Amino acid sequence: MEKLVLVHLSDIHFTGSSGTSIHDLDSDVRHELLRDAAALTKELGGATGVLVTGDIAFSGQCAEYERAASWLLEFCRAIGCPDESVWVVPGNHDVDRKIANSKVTKTLHESIRAKQGPALDKELREILSDESSAKALLAPLADYNTFAARFQCSISAAKPYWERDLTLPCGTIIRLRGLCSTLVSNQHDAKNNIVLGQAQVNVHRVDGVEYLMLCHHPPDWLQDQDTVVSHLESKVRMQLFGHKHSQRVQEINKTLRVTAGAMHPERDEGGWEPMYNVIEISRLDDQQLGVRLFQRRWHKVNHYFLADQNRNTNQSHHDYVWQGCPRPARKEPPTVEAQKAADSAMSAAVAAKTKAKDTEAMLPPTHERRLTFRFLTLAFRHQIAIANILNVLTDEDRALSDEALFRELFKRAAANGLLAKLWDETEKRHSDPAPFNPFETLK
Template sequence: MEKLVLVHLSDIHFTKWSGTTAHDLDADVRNELLRDASKVTKEIGAATGILVTGDIAFSGQQAEYERAAYWLLELCQALGCPEENVWVVPGNHDVDRKVAGSKVTRSLHEGIRSKGEISIDSELREIFSDPQSASALLAPLAEYNKFAARFQCSISAEKPFWERDLALDCGTVIRLRGLCSTLVSNAHDEKGNIVLGAAQASVPRIDGVEYLTLCHHPPDWLRDQDGILNHLESKVRIQLFGHKHSQRVQMINRTLRLTAGAMHPERNERDWIPTYNIIEITRRDDERIGVRLFQRRWHQIECRFVAENASNSGKDHHDYVWQDCPRPAPRQAGQTPEARKMTRAEVAVSDVVAAKTTAKEREAMPTPNYQRRLTYRFLTLPFRHQFAIAESLNVLTDEDGALSSEILFREVFKRAASAGLLAKLWNETEKRHPDPADFNPFDGSN
């Protein structure tokens, strides 16, 4: 892509009543955000994706995620953004507090919080290596995970963070990494009591790859913040946060730290001001990448979103430049097509097909965007349709009836890829939607 245009929302706090009653005061805020974001993206270019830094729901319940999913689809349609190009991380409101208060989960939380910063990662590693302990720790995020699976953003013991690559035309990769700061979130959250784990923030330096991280809790809320800050401030170009309900921009070393504020702040807050960001990333020259930040805030008198103008220039945006970002070298003449394919797979293939997939399965995988669409479209169908699709492919086993939607899809995708049935999986999925695609990217005849 010539440029990336990313809409950054946070603390959208959907309840089961959102959009379902005439007494929903925030309906006008959402409508004005749709209008404003549509206006800005028409001027600078269609949105590449939508990034939500937590608190999608209000109390981590299924009905809340259903309302959030419906509105996010509306937002994608308004911005010309593919409906599957939404990336999310959990916030404290995405935790089911009742589940988090169970004795087993509460004991795990207390045990982790009792550790010093140097011991937190070893404690998390031990818990995640035990299936029963891992299940209890992640149980409060069960509904979040069901919602996030359609966007390939769910959290697991094997990988408590997710990654996704977006490439500029020059070949530079902007690698999104979603961090989970709610592993020990419960009714007793307070500053210095939140745990992330340095393993999530430890990103590798790779030529031609620049990191953008999403996390709900800002660093000053983290119990293990010192080691994490070393990684984020030295190796990450943009850090996105939520939670604080106020917009903030900081330049620290080589990194730009953005707090979106809240799209749905609680109305009893003293300074009730809905906010959000739009981020534009473009290649400036052979050595520099430019970032243009549009901060948008609610105007109390005019009841609409307006620009938070830059104080030094008066413009409706802020400009930042990443130095030392050389344009990637062109492909070497001796590199084979097979090697190129594997290189792209290493940086672009998502977690739908696990790391244990065979080379044959990887060869059968389509362009990542089509895989994301297939994931999204399959997981937004009712479970009965998902199971019917799997049965039509004849890839089910007797044990599959107990699988969750996400795990079922992973298995179906891998088996369909191995059997050469991805074209049928696409067709069976698309025909169950009211707006089926008019082509099949897996059909070799196209």
Template sequence: MEKLVLVHLSDIHFTGSSGNVHDVDQNVRDELLRDATELTTKLGAATSVLVTGDIAFSGRKEEYQHASAWLRKVCDAVGCEEQQVSVVPGNHDVDRRLAGGVITKILHQSIRALAGPAIDSKLREYFSDTQSASALLAPLAEYNVFAQPYGCEISAKAPYWQRDLHLACGTTIRMRGICSAYVSNAEDDKGKMVLGTAYAGVQRENGVLHLTLCHHPPEWFLDQDPVEDHLKSKVHIQLFGHKHAQRVDVINDRVRLVAGAMHPERREPAWVPTYNVLEIERRDEEHIGLRLYQRRWHQPETRFVAEYDPNSGMEYREFKWPGFPRRRPVAASPQQAPSAAVAQVARPVPAPVEVPATPAVDANPSAEDHKQRLTFRFLRLPTLDRYQIALTLGLMREGDDALPPSTVFLEVFQRAVEAQRLAELWDETEQRHDDRAPFNPFRNSQVGE
């Protein structure tokens, strides 16, 4: 059966002291790794790890460093390549010190005073103005540094991110990460958050199943009604966080999943850590199905256990959608191995998860997969190494010194694409990593022109 396996986490709430000897949540994290390893051994290696916000606790750099290190462990545990992590920000990912700045606060107030189409007009106006956009996005600066290697940063030009995952049968799972934290500060409350209708407006397309990630559920939005219309009519799988309680609703045959929190506040009356695993696969010639495995913390046994479906008694809930006819898969050439995505979804019996010493790199040149890996590995290097690579390849330009590093190195990467120098960038990047790739996929065919 062709399938994708997605590990869904939310509200992981890393603090500056996470991981020290006083951290009472360390055991919860360790047990999640054990449980996720066992589940993905049974289902097959994870295709992606999805985090629906509140990665940090107060939007600070050291909190994201702890989160990044732990997500690396999650990927190792579930057999997922690290660049396949996908994240969106939540209200705890906002630096409240910057959100309370005079200009940012005025912008927030002006947006929250509006209703209907005026909200979208104001967002378009502010994101089209350099100074206004900078003030709105400043509280998410550290989130963006963390999210950029994953390709999930939020900017005025790209207020949401989108990426495709493919089943071998030809169906595309189109993921969109939408941000509910543009207008987030100390005055957050239900009905005061803003999403933006255009950013939730996915496009119908034959053979495409839509999946969205967002931190706040729709009832928290000032622009709830138009956003709901898009979600309920077109998005098959809607992932949310924030509420610290698992919940599954089916609306217009669409599945809305509120994840619960991996790290809820221990003083909460109903403290129960949770996470989910989604298995998406073809059911028959016309249907794509979802099996949802909900996992919750069992305090007496201090481990994660299955949340059983009350109707079927199974350890998963099952859903399926018609209108996805099977397409003829594209066969790999005899000289090439099948792509990583096809290899994961095509195997009839999943092998036990083993983390290789050197991460596998697909021998079949796939532009987006290889560019995504190279982007991740390049942006994860220390700043000095990235500058040295840019200088070695002659990719620096006059005026770059005035730009923030997060902007400079995206420009450097794009210049390498335009100059057809990704093979050289790959070599320079890999030689600075201990776990070097066994070969350069750009060496024989320049990808990404």
């Protein structure tokens, strides 16, 4: 695509009964959102993916995530993007409060919230570096992690954030970074006691890379907001937040901060008004990128989504410009002799790989992401059946989480030349198997 087109949803708040009852009053909102997003993204030339800034579930329960996953699959297919092209971060509603209120986890929360400045980051680091305390801190997000793993967006003690690169045709990389603002979240959440930690926002400037950050809680909810904001406003081009159920867009220090409205606001809220955004990013010239923001708002009388008009231009969108984003240097095409030599070397490398069955080579990220999504959306019994067919797991692997189990399965399948078989066994258990196997070339 000549540009990136990203649908931004927040606070989608799925319950276990969402979409399963005639009393689900929000079903019409979701139906109209599908229609509106499909029409808009088609007009823009297609969708790259979906960004969800937290509160996927309502109370952090497995059944709620399954309903959300089912709807997100339907949504991706409506807007024409790959099923796995969804990126998520957790919100406070994605926390299992019962677990968060356990004695051990609550004590950890209190010890972190009692600290300020460098002492807070030190406390976080020490807790996440200790296996037992890290396990207790992350336990309330266990069901969220199982859901997020299929999109390669789960969090861990070793890395409480994730990254993913999307590349514009000019070569510029838009690096998504998903932050977890719910490491310390329970029934006592309040403004200024949500903790993020500097490690999550300690991004490194890289030529040709522009950061787009996702986080549920906006800065004014953070206990460590001064440190966090300093990093975000100096190094991150675009920040997406949720939580407030109220749309606000700010340009700060050449960066763009979008606090989203909720897709599923609670109906007893004052000013109930479902909203979502579409973000288009493209190159304008050799030094600038353009961002076009489409804000969509529910019309309470006519019951459909419509544009939140730009009052200055009467357009259905708002335009922003990112200065100082030089176009990556074009590589000079090789000479005929150099190209022949390169082709010969490539042929030899492919032949050697085929002969030696060098199965340690990693596949392109899109295929790995697809395989992850397809495997982790299978029923557990099918996952175990595939693992048994490949015969690469051991009894000791029983203790691994779903995502860790898949990582081990994938790594060992690669080491034993079984990636193509893993793909085939996964795809044939879906009703819409892929028409080709990208791992066949590794045989």
